[in-house]
Amino acid sequence: MVAMLHLRLITPCEKTDDVVRLIEKTVGTTHLVVLPDSARDPAGDVVMCDVAREAGDELLTGLRELGLDSSGSIAVESIDLSLSARADKAEADAPGEGADAVLWEHLSDATHEESTLSVTYLAFITLATMIAACGVVLDNAILIVGAMAVGPEFGPLAGICTAIVQRRPRLALRSLTALLVGFAAAMAVTVGFSLFMDAVGLFTQDQLKADRPNTGFIYAPDWFSFVVAVLAGIAGTLSLTSAKSGLLVGVAISVTTVPAAANAAVALSYGDTKQTWGSTEQLLLNLLGIILAGTATLAAQKWFWSRQRKNTP
The missing domain is CATH 3.30.70.120 (Alpha-Beta Plaits)
Structure with a gap:
């Protein structure tokens, strides 16, 4: 074709x-x-x-x-x-x-739209975090995967990577604002959601502290978490630049950004500082890995195409 x-x-x-x-x-x-x-x-x-x-x-x-x-x-x-x-x-x-091929104008326009702090963006990231909260308490992998797919956080992450490579400070500030405010708002609402679910008897602290073979990794970050985040950052960036946006769903469910934020919020509602800190580390590690990998991928693509253009008669 x-x-x-x-x-x-x-x-x-x-x-x-x-x-x-x-x-x-x-x-x-x-x-x-x-x-x-x-x-x-x-x-x-x-x-x-x-x-x-x-x-x-x-x-x-x-x-x-x-x-x-x-x-x-x-x-x-x-x-x-x-x-x-x-x-x-x-x-x-x-x-x-x-x-x-990389269409930089298209990429800039797409990341500008996806990295804007809007009501819709806040709604999606908050709903995703609340779904993930149910997943971590119930130790339900299906809910975790669903929450990952709903989360819109890759847009601001891609915006930060694009802004760094193209040296666009306004896009970087907009994307960083959407990322930080989005997660902060989602976690704050999820704390309230967790307290409500506890009040009606649907969440308990015992569930959070019990052995969770399917979701325990969310608050126990290691080097594998960083490696997966780097690989996902490369795959996500390539999916954007090659117009294969359907691959973003696979990227979204390979990193634990939203589930980590959800686990931190639920643990905070119960005063569990160990899980709160562990989940926060997992979240930050994933965000860092994606940003580093995405920026490096875009820089490599920019260099490759500039060399190819120079070599074209």
């Missing part, structure tokens, strides 16, 4: 020729269409083309250098199916492989 992107551009009339020349000289583009005076808001020409995914970042960078993002419009969408000999040739001519 050919990995192609479709670009729909609105260009001021005086910039259309420059835009067309840029598209024509970019290796990996095809299906160029120019519709003069078709746009009304903003007014201008409409230019459309398809570009191989591995050439997309170069073209988008060039379009932004022309100021098209401020004076016109740049819209990008993935093409699920393209039956065209010209598309096949464009993809073959473009350097590298589409699955390996």
